[in-house]
Structures are given as C-alpha cells and as structure tokens.
Amino acid sequence: MVAPAPEAQSDPGQQHSQRLLGTLLGDYWFWRPEHLPSAALVELLGEFGLAEPAARAAIRRAATRGLVVASRAGRTTAYGVPERTHELVIAHVTRLMRFGAGDRxxxxxxxxxxxxxxxEQREVRRTLRTRLRWLGWAPVYDGVWVTPWDGGDQALDVLAELGVDTATVARADLADRLPARGHPLRAWDLDALRARYDDFLDRYRGLAERVRTGAVGPAEALTSRTRLMTHWREFPDLDPELPxxxxxxxxxxxxxxxxxxxxxxxxxxxxERRFAQLLARHAPDLAPLAAHRTxxxxxxGEPAEPAPSPGAGGRAGWAGPLGRR
Structure with a gap:
C-alpha cells in the first residue's frame, strides 16, 4: 500500500477511503509503472460501499497529498504510484509484513x-510527538520518550529536522533499578493494547477458518483482504514490537x-482475480498484469518483477510517466 504521511488527517472518513485506495494499489499494482484509469479505481472503491462522488473525491485528495500521481490520455485521467515514494512504500510494506514475526x-x-x-513552538512539539510515535516511541513523561530498540539515529534525525537542539538521546541497560511507576514499559497502555489484539482475533478468527476451507469467493476475498490490511496496519503504530x-x-x-x-x-x-475482473471492464490490456504477493x-524482500507491458514498445495504453524500474 501507499505509505501514509506520519501526520494524521482531520477527517477519519477521508483517511479511511484513501487508505483503501492505497492498500488496493499496494497489494495488486504497486510494482507496476502503468497508471490505472480513474473509472477503474472508482469501481474498485465501490466494492467497499463508496458511492462514485465519494470515490472520486478520495482519489483527488490522494493525488493532492502526493499519494498517487495523475496522467491523462485524451479525455481520460489515470493514476499511479509516484516514483518518489517507491523506497518509502517498500519500507512501509516490509515493516507491516515483518511486524510480530518474532525475529527481532x-x-x-x-x-x-x-x-x-x-x-510557543506548539506546532513543532505536536509534529515531533507524531513523528516519534510513528517511529515506535512513546512518552514515559512529557519530554521523556522511550523505545526498546536502538532508534537513536532516527530520533536525532527528526530532532535535527525540526530544529530541536535542546535534546539528549541515550541508550541504557536499566536492569531492575527502577520503581514500577518509573519503568519504561509504563509508556504503553498494555491493557488497551491487549484489548486491540483480542478484538482483532475475535473479528477475524471465523474468516481465517473459512479461508482454510476455501469458502471465500473472489469478491469477498478482495474486500476482506483489504479491510484486514487496513486493520493490521494500525498495530505497528501502537506497538513497537515490545520485547x-x-x-x-x-x-x-x-x-x-x-x-x-x-x-x-x-x-x-x-x-487478485476480482481486482483483475474489475480492471478489465475499463482497461482489458492491463488486467492480466494485476498480481498479489504473499x-x-x-x-x-523479493517482490515480483513487473512483467512486460502490453502494447507497442512494451508500454501500455494507460502507462503514465513513472517509467521502468
């Protein structure tokens, strides 16, 4: 999926619809340089109950934020993942897929x-807190943040970028020398975090069993897999994989x-079959290029290489300005 900016949006509905779009592109189209016609994206978002005006508004907002980039072929507008976000998206998707694997x-x-x-620098303070949380830090006290991992360089980069020079970053072995209320673990609400994991399991255990027995068809598979990912992506922001x-x-x-x-x-x-079916209604030459990954x-770190594009010179009719990777 397309990686979100660390700063949260003000409208949860807008944020949700843009996450759906980013997840769909990331799961079935990210490795492709071709752009998809807007009508296809509208129909894809329609699978999740978004009416056409809401879907088109979500696509426009995503373009405004730089999450997708637009191109035109005649009177038709198409969208793709901007090349400048390529490495960021790879890092974000890898983070999601490795989260919870227990290999750290x-x-x-x-x-x-x-x-x-x-x-007086309230905006700097807000941005700093948001960025640190996105990196897996949490506050023990107002101006004391902590992570169990060696994230000092990342924190120093953020502090320097925001011009915060009254700061110290250090790594320490605390052993058992702290009172319970001063332990770094108190920076996270473990009861609330456990409840989120338990809710996830309650919500998806039944679906996991249906998947195991092959009882989920293509249309349900597309919506369920995408909703699953939008739900899972919340956890790395809540839990830095506490040891x-x-x-x-x-x-x-x-x-x-x-x-x-x-x-x-x-x-x-x-x-993937459902994604290709919907895409084929608007760009049949591109539909065979849709692909999922596990x-x-x-x-x-082994994403499939893009297959050759259809059309003359290996470029598709909807190809945008991204070029070959």
Whole structure:
C-alpha cells in the first residue's frame, strides 16, 4: 500500500477511503509503472460501499497529498504510484509484513530521547510527538520518550529536522533499578493494547477458518483482504514490537499475526482475480498484469518483477510517466 504521511488527517472518513485506495494499489499494482484509469479505481472503491462522488473525491485528495500521481490520455485521467515514494512504500510494506514475526533480538536496553520545546513552538512539539510515535516511541513523561530498540539515529534525525537542539538521546541497560511507576514499559497502555489484539482475533478468527476451507469467493476475498490490511496496519503504530521478555507469557500478538498471515496469504489468489475482473471492464490490456504477493515474499524482500507491458514498445495504453524500474 501507499505509505501514509506520519501526520494524521482531520477527517477519519477521508483517511479511511484513501487508505483503501492505497492498500488496493499496494497489494495488486504497486510494482507496476502503468497508471490505472480513474473509472477503474472508482469501481474498485465501490466494492467497499463508496458511492462514485465519494470515490472520486478520495482519489483527488490522494493525488493532492502526493499519494498517487495523475496522467491523462485524451479525455481520460489515470493514476499511479509516484516514483518518489517507491523506497518509502517498500519500507512501509516490509515493516507491516515483518511486524510480530518474532525475529527481532532484544539486547535488554532502552533508548531514551529527552527534549525541551518552548511553549510557543506548539506546532513543532505536536509534529515531533507524531513523528516519534510513528517511529515506535512513546512518552514515559512529557519530554521523556522511550523505545526498546536502538532508534537513536532516527530520533536525532527528526530532532535535527525540526530544529530541536535542546535534546539528549541515550541508550541504557536499566536492569531492575527502577520503581514500577518509573519503568519504561509504563509508556504503553498494555491493557488497551491487549484489548486491540483480542478484538482483532475475535473479528477475524471465523474468516481465517473459512479461508482454510476455501469458502471465500473472489469478491469477498478482495474486500476482506483489504479491510484486514487496513486493520493490521494500525498495530505497528501502537506497538513497537515490545520485547517478549517484558510482556506477559500469554501476550496475543503472535496469535494475531498468525491469523493475519493465514488470511492475507490465503485470500491473495481470489482477491487478485476480482481486482483483475474489475480492471478489465475499463482497461482489458492491463488486467492480466494485476498480481498479489504473499507476506513471505515481502519479508524476504523479493517482490515480483513487473512483467512486460502490453502494447507497442512494451508500454501500455494507460502507462503514465513513472517509467521502468
């Protein structure tokens, strides 16, 4: 999917519709340089209950934010993923697919960022907090943020970018020398986080069983797989993969990931068929190029290379300005 900007949007409805669009492009079209006709994107969003005016508005807003880029062929407008976001999208998708895999080794240390931002620089303070949260940090106190991972360089980059020079970043092994109320783990609301994982499992366990038995058709596969991804993408922003060493033994993150992977990978082929069916109504030459990928494809960093484009010179009729990668 197309990676979101760290700053949240003010309208949750707009944010949701743009996430749907980004997820659809990322899951079935991101590796393609060709642009898709707007009518096809409108129909794809219609699968999720968006009326045509709302779908077109979502596409325009995504273009305004730079999440997609527009091109024209005669009177027809088409959209694709801008090349400048290529590496960002790869990093974002890889982060989602690796999240919860349990393959990170914790060295027992915590990284702290201590900073002071003047009261009159409220926008800087807000942006700094938003960016740190997106990177997996959380506040122990107002001006003391923490992560269990070695994220010091990233934090220093953000602080420098925002001009915050009254700051200190350090990594420390705390062992058991802190009172319970001062432990870094208090920066996260574990009860609320557990509830989110439990809600995810309650919502999707039944679907996972239906996927296992092959009971999900193409149309449902497309909508369910996309909604699953938009739900899963929330977790890396809530949980920086807190180390198992500091969590309860029955922590539900691994179970939630197993459920996610079973559905995401299992629904890939039928969802791809539905995506291609809808695209074929507006650009039949492009429909065969739609492709899904599995969680393991992304984790290994081995996305499929784009197949040759149809048409003269290997370029499709709807091809936009991205060019070959």
């Amino acid at each position: 080794t914790w060295d027992g240390r915590w990284t702290f960022a201590l900073f002071s931002v003047p009261e 198992a060493e500091v969590l309860p033994a029955d922590w539900p993150r691994s179970a939630a990931r197993e459920c996610f992977v079973a559905i995401y990978d299992g629904l890939g082929p039928p969802a 969680s393991e494809d992304v984790r290994r």
